[in-house]
Amino acid sequence: MTTAVGRNDLCPCMSGKKYKHCCSSRENMIKEIGLPVFSEDYVLQMLLQDSDKFINFYKNERHKISTKINWAFDERLNSRMKSIGLENPDTKEIEYVVIIKQVPIQFAHAFDTAHELQHLILNQEGFPSLSYINNTNNTNINWISGMKDLACRISNSITDPLVNARLVKYDFDLWDNYDRVAKAQMPYLQSIKNIFPNEPSQMEGRAFIASAFIQAVLDWEAACRISPNANNNYIKNLRSMFPVTTKETEDILALIKTHGYASPDQASIIFYNIIQKFGLGRLFRLSNLNI
Incomplete structure (x- = not known):
């Protein structure tokens, strides 16, 4: 998000909300990430529409991740996706950043996405x-x-x-x-x-x-x-x-x-x-x- 966004503009994260009601309060964290950040609904829309396996997984497992997830796009990524932990400069709390090389995530990568989210669940469980x-x-x-x-x-x-x-x-x-x-x-x-x-x-x-x-x-x-x-x-x-x-x-x-x-x-x-x-x-x- 490198261009100026008006408070009443649609948020660049593709959530469908106005910027002032979405990512305006997270500007510092997004700058810290240094990559375009998208809403989870937008990133996962194809999987949540077309993949019964992923839908079932998401319905039963997503709530186990209480830490904030930031979905960031980087086409230079040399793997399908990876996750890191990053401190929010405002709250000083660690948040997850899941870096992906395709937005939205395609149906063929349903397993990879479930796999990555399950890793975050292990992290939440203290593994x-x-x-x-x-x-x-x-x-x-x-x-x-x-x-x-x-x-x-x-x-x-x-x-x-x-x-x-x-x-x-x-x-x-x-x-x-x-x-x-x-x-x-x-x-x-x-x-x-x-x-x-x-x-x-x-x-x-x-x-x-x-x-x-x-x-x-x-x-x-x-x-x-x-x-x-x-x-x-x-x-x-x-x-x-x-x-x-x-x-x-x-x-x-x-x-x-x-x-x-x-x-x-x-x-x-x-x-x-x-x-x-x-x-x-x-x-x-x-x-x-x-x-």
């Missing part, structure tokens, strides 16, 4: 994640970026499958998601294999492989609830490419099977065991879910 601690004063930008990415990947190895497991009851196509994740992960894993034909000795590289393996197994189990005959070629490929690391990750999967991962406390135990197993305690700490 933990890992965050990188740069306590070695390492100034290497690539290293810092890599460690932040690893923390995110380990976190997602638990939270993404949990989100998918919760979406089973809404009959979304989890197999399509499983296949998409597998295709996205394989180039990274293949690059590791090319660099370390006998598997990486560094704990960070092994933790990356382990997180991919954990997520693959848990996602496959969720997909099997809807498609019992879903193939597990991705898991087989991981075992074949990294037999040592996947084998040493089996005890984490056994812990998940025994204790579960569906509550914040259970997830904390799993994360703690992962970082201890791969000697990453000095690099990562548990915090609230990084959305």
Whole structure:
């Protein structure tokens, strides 16, 4: 919203309301976001008209998110959507910003939208994640970026499958998601294999492989609830490419099977065991879910 808007003009967020009755009181927050912001009704209109699965999900789950959601548009986004937390400069409260690359969101992205909203619900429930601690004063930008990415990947190895497991009851196509994740992960894993034909000795590289393996197994189990005959070629490929690391990750999967991962406390135990197993305690700490 870079052009001046009159108080009696229609709000640029496409809510259909006059600006003075809509976003005029949120000018500072919108400037903080730095992207065009649209009303939720406008963003989700196609899904709420045409997707029975999303309508059912939205009706039963949306009320669980009490924190304000800002829907922001960025066509440069390199993923379908992502969420961040941002402090409102006026209220000093954290609000969610869901960044999307298409407005309104199209029918084909109903699952992605439900998935993103379910992540926000996990955040509301107090689920933990890992965050990188740069306590070695390492100034290497690539290293810092890599460690932040690893923390995110380990976190997602638990939270993404949990989100998918919760979406089973809404009959979304989890197999399509499983296949998409597998295709996205394989180039990274293949690059590791090319660099370390006998598997990486560094704990960070092994933790990356382990997180991919954990997520693959848990996602496959969720997909099997809807498609019992879903193939597990991705898991087989991981075992074949990294037999040592996947084998040493089996005890984490056994812990998940025994204790579960569906509550914040259970997830904390799993994360703690992962970082201890791969000697990453000095690099990562548990915090609230990084959305």
